[in-house]
Amino acid sequence: MAEQLKNGDKFPDLAIPQVGGGTLHPARDFDGEYRVILIYRGHWCPFCNEQIAAFAHAADALSEAAIRVMAFSVDDEAASAAFAARHGWPFPLGHSADVDTIVARTGAYDMRHPGRGHFLETTGFVLAPDGSIVNAVYSTRAIGRLVPGDVIRLVAFMRSLPS
Template sequence: MLLATISFFANAQTAVPKTANDIAPLLIGEKIPDITLKTAENAAVQLSDLFKNKKTILVFYRGGWCPYCNMHLSALAEAEKQILDLGYQIIAISPDTPENLKITAEKDKVKYTLLSDSKGDLIKAAGIAFEAPENYKSTINVYSNGMNTSFLPVPSVFVVNADSDILFEYISPDFKHRISSELLISVLKNLK
């Protein structure tokens, strides 16, 4: 009985919410966990190493297969110079494999850093993972090279300082709604 109770609580803590509306994301003032992810070149990179020199716009997107994500990534690429001039860098994270990150970068004309979280370690730790609807499971399986068959991130933007503290966040369970570049730049100006 004790073993069953312990197992129940362990599973409850790692369970991914059923829908995008049920997520429990990290909040402003909390820290982004220091997790190792993969670059488009398949090199391991520690988030704290990326954050330590600059404040960061941390973007979580569903994958290069998502047209709404591609529009958002392209809009950020167009606004990148303004964002850099304000002293920030852009890092975008998805469950896609490193190989698929390269395709997305070329297609969306992205020069900023794209990182792979195919296992979902950061996406889950940030509290933005939810159970993928059935009609997405084969797509995410292909784009993650079989490492992800069950979850999607809620599209999110976190502004993080060099100490990994969350200064601002925009999280929309409706994947069609993203923060505009204009609003994001306005927020960055006010955070200075």
């Protein structure tokens, strides 16, 4: 397994196809702002559905706190678009992420399942405006993930620290 990213590390430059066209660049998109990067298992995961729904419902609070959010998985574009529509996902959403690249560059865990294929386990990052990691949450399975309220409180705390 690749080495996991630590607080203070710069998030690696990745290119993930975006639902609806274009490309997500988590390390560069929203540069100068706090941001959250959510890697989810797939549209079929009930825990991922709960997390994505929670972030979608917290969109106004996240916006008021000036926190940008993006998410991606290995799901293809059609499954990702349906997933986003089901939850009213208001943030950029990536699809078709390459498991081996993400594991090698971020240290995320992966899983091979006979019915689900090869996918990424839930991983979440909070990035500072300079693209450095403020918090990383690695899960080896379905549970253990970022939640919007914790992210908002963490960013408020980080902003309160002397420069």
